[in-house]
Amino acid sequence: MVTIDIQYQGDLRCEAVHQPSGTHLTTDAPKDNHGKGESFSPSDLVATALGTCMLTIMGIAARSMNVDLKGTHVTVQKEMVATPLRRIGKLTVQIKVPGQFTDEQKQKLERAAYTCPVHKSLNEDIQIPVEFVWD
Numbered sequence: 716m717v718t719i720d721i722q723y724q725g726d727l728r729c730e731a732v733h734q735p736s737g738t739h740l741t742t743d744a745p746k747d748n749h750g751k752g753e754s755f756s757p758s759d760l761v762a763t764a765l766g767t768c769m770l771t772i773m774g775i776a777a778r779s780m781n782v783d784l785k786g787t788h789v790t791v792q793k794e795m796v797a798t799p800l801r802r803i804g805k806l807t808v809q810i811k812v813p814g815q816f817t818d819e820q821k822q823k824l825e826r827a828a829y830t831c832p833v834h835k836s837l838n839e840d841i842q843i844p845v846e847f848v849w850d
Contacts, residue, residue, distance in 0.1 A: 726751070748801070758803050761833075762793040765806055765843070768833035773810075776827035780820055786813045805842040813850045821849060 718734040727744035728751075742757055744750020755763065766789040777784045788811045796804030810828065825847055828834075834843065 728754070747795075758793060758795065761803060761837075762791040762806055764833045765831070765837070766791040766808060768831040769808065769810065769828040769845075772827050772831045773824050776824055780823065782816065782820060783814070784812065784824075787811065803841050805844075806837075808843065808845040809848065810845065811848040811850060816849060821847070 719731050720734060721729050721731045723729055724741075727749060729742045731740045731742065732738070733740070740760075741754045742760065743752060743754040745756040745759075746752035748756075750756070770784070770787060770789050773787070774784050790809045790811075792805075792807040793803060794805040794807070796802060812824070816824070828845065828847075837843065
């Protein structure tokens with residue numbers, strides 16, 4: 716179990732502390748939802764969690780295959796919808812992997828990405844198209 720302590724700072728800003736490490740993170744409401752947009756919004760963190768989780772799980776798989784994913788780049792584009800209520804509607808993921816990999820390694824790494832706990836935890840109403848680019 717991991718504990719995150721969160722305190723409201725006022726003006727639609729929160730500060731979260733990751734208790735195991737003491738790392739601080741600030742969130743801010745986005746400009747299109749009454750905020751200043753000066754930091755990650757809570758829904759931005761969902762997109763961030765998805766991309767970093769997919770890459771981390773790929774990294775675990777790569778380590779077990781004795782291959783290196785250093786330099787891999789993930790981009791996640793978050794699209795909000797307003798109806799029937801404001802929520803994340805789509806998270807488009809592009810994973811660019813540099814280096815030479817066999818077809819078998821590519822398949823294992825792609826399968827690993829889809830087993831990411833964040834991906835498995837998201838509502839099925841959220842579209843999550845994923846593109847792998849093997850450079």
